[in-house]
Ligand SMILES: Cc1cc2nc3c(=O)[nH]c(=O)nc-3n(C[C@H](O)[C@H](O)[C@H](O)COP(=O)(O)O)c2cc1C
């Protein structure tokens with residue numbers, strides 16, 4: 008007998024899920040210890056990981072009444088790409104740990120919902136295949152390699168495949184210490200390839216003190232000397248806009264703007280520097296510094312429509328989902344990611360209406376009780 012995936016039972020459970028937490032529970036139940044540790048973990052004690060969520064829930068709203076919200080629009084655009092609602096998929100490595108369709112499933116779901124997917128350098132699927140599945144709704148995330156020619160090759164491939172922006176991750180000169188991965192010696196199962204990040208042989212041959220294969224791999228390939236001076240070189244490689252992912256301060260936001268880059272506020276889902284500021288707490292000073300000169304995005308802890316509105320009220324143009332997309336993928340492949348996006352889209356619409364707004368353009372700091 009061939010098993011269809013997702014099964015009827017999984018599809019039913021997905022349809023019955025009423026929020027992202029319930030999909031998280033479905034996704035977690037389908038993962039082995041290795042994958043679950045990898046997806047779930049934050050760095051060290053997980054303070055920043057938790058703070059991302061907690062700081063969203065602490066902000067209170069000031070809804071307006073009697074505003075005729077019979078017609079509410081959730082549409083926006085990012086770098087000129089129209090989005091049906093202001094939510095995209097953040098880059099995460101190894102979607103093959105969650106589902107055999109891996110990044111193709113995520114890309115199809117994002118495209119189907121009028122969202123945008125950011126593909127990780129460390130995907131299990133080649134850029135070109137994901138680009139086709141994403142139907143033009145693709146950004147490419149870059150880790151800068153010690154071997155600059157490998158990175159240059161990836162940038163050219165991403166541009167040729169139709170990616171619309173480069174997302175340079177700037178918060179990972181070294182991998183944060185995710186202790187569960189160390190303890191259980193995280194390993195990429197042998198059937199999974201990392202086609203944009205060098206061969207499996209390169210992966211296996213790299214040795215450090217760490218128990219986690221991920222850390223060995225990363226530290227062998229990725230360049231911790233990355234600095235502001237490298238941005239001109241990166242810009243010279245393609246005509247694509249560059250977004251710096253991992254900005255947490257006004258100082259770095261100002262430098263990003265001076266270098267002609269857009270700003271993605273992120274602490275890597277609390278997986279890098281533990282006790283770093285939560286993203287929603289970092290956003291106001293960054294929005295003030297950028298002052299409308301470039302676009303600002305945010306990720307970290309987004310799980311409710313009201314989180315999305317709070318980020319927009321404080322200056323983000325769109326927000327991105329890391330783990331929630333992975334839980335959806337594990338829970339039911341493309342259908343699971345689609346359900347995550349659908350639920351959140353419905354929540355954004357309802358939260359807008361209950362706040363007395365007809366469109367995202369009306370969302371400003373006056374929505375928040377600070
Ligand atoms: C399992 C996992 C893998 C990730 N891989 C990458 C990656 O390859 N590149 C990157 O820039 N960020 C990566 N991130 C960080 C996400 O892009 C994002 O910043 C973070 O997950 C957002 O927080 P959230 O999970 O609370 O939504 C990863 C996050 C997770 C959970």
Ligand SMILES: CCCCC(=O)C(=O)O
Pocket residue numbers: 100129179182221222225275278
């Ligand atoms: C080792 C870094 C690649 C994936 C990543 O960014 C993460 O696990 O957070």
